[in-house]
Amino acid sequence: MTTHIYSGPLSMFGAKVEIAAREKGLAFELVMVPFIEGDAYEPKHPLVLRVNPVKQQVPVLTDDDVELFDSTQIFEYLEDRYPSPALWPEGIADRARARQLEQKSDEVFFPNVIKLFGLQHDMQSAPAVAACAACARFYEEMEGLLATRDYLAGPYSFADIAFYMAHVFADRKGAGMTDATPRLVAWRGRVGERPAVRAVVDPMMRFLASQGRGVPAFLQR
Numbered sequence: 001m002t003t004h005i006y007s008g009p010l011s012m013f014g015a016k017v018e019i020a021a022r023e024k025g026l027a028f029e030l031v032m033v034p035f036i037e038g039d040a041y042e043p044k045h046p047l048v049l050r051v052n053p054v055k056q057q058v059p060v061l062t063d064d065d066v067e068l069f070d071s072t073q074i075f076e077y078l079e080d081r082y083p084s085p086a087l088w089p090e091g092i093a094d095r096a097r098a099r100q101l102e103q104k105s106d107e108v109f110f111p112n113v114i115k116l117f118g119l120q121h122d123m124q125s126a127p128a129v130a131a132c133a134a135c136a137r138f139y140e141e142m143e144g145l146l147a148t149r150d151y152l153a154g155p156y157s158f159a160d161i162a163f164y165m166a167h168v169f170a171d172r173k174g175a176g177m178t179d180a181t182p183r184l185v186a187w188r189g190r191v192g193e194r195p196a197v198r199a200v201v202d203p204m205m206r207f208l209a210s211q212g213r214g215v216p217a218f219l220q221r
């Protein structure tokens with residue numbers, strides 16, 4: 001059995017998959033696709049083009065004869081194929097809520113961060129202020145969830161992995177969490193100290209620093 005993860009040195013979605021594979025204790029080879037200044041991924045890796053020909057994006061996972069793209073789809077496969085340790089909660093309702101949170105992190109929260117990528121030159125502009133405000137509202141919503149639990153969906157789960165990575169990128173782009181959400185700040189500390197998370201985030205921050213790009217203050221070790 002050979003497992004490969006194709007990712008990029010600054011791929012938020014690739015980092016999600018790598019953290020999950022490490023949490024599962026999976027032995028894998030990490031293939032970093034070409035990455036150039038300006039956040040572009042060219043030329044595309046031939047394996048990525050074959051498995052994900054239309055979107056041409058990382059992450060891609062190959063596990064024996066299974067070839068997949070999309071971090072959320074890969075999470076589902078990892079949980080089915082390597083059930084222990086579990087990264088979805090038990091119970092149909094809790095699992096559904098956890099999946100929804102994971103999806104909201106990618107599809108509701110992160111689009112604000114993507115907007116901020118293109119607005120770094122003018123963070124006082126109306127769209128930038130609106131994107132930061134949307135991030136702050138999302139942080140408040142997560143703060144509410146943490147009133148009764150240590151992790152977003154109950155036990156530590158894929159939802160935490162997804163939102164941890166998304167918020168690292170939000171912080172890089174000027175929409176980090178603040179003291180207004182103390183439970184979320186404590187959650188960030190808990191998740192950030194996990195060996196699987198550190199093993200992925202630390203090299204990513206070293207890569208950023210090596211390029212003279214900003215590293216979030218809470219990750220400057």
Ligand SMILES: N[C@@H](CCC(=O)N[C@@H](CS)C(=O)NCC(=O)O)C(=O)O
Binds near residue numbers: 010012041057
């Ligand atoms: N929904 C996808 C998003 C993947 C994605 O946006 N990948 C980015 C890197 S983080 C990429 O490969 N961008 C290069 C491109 O679009 O050309 C997932 O969850 O994996």
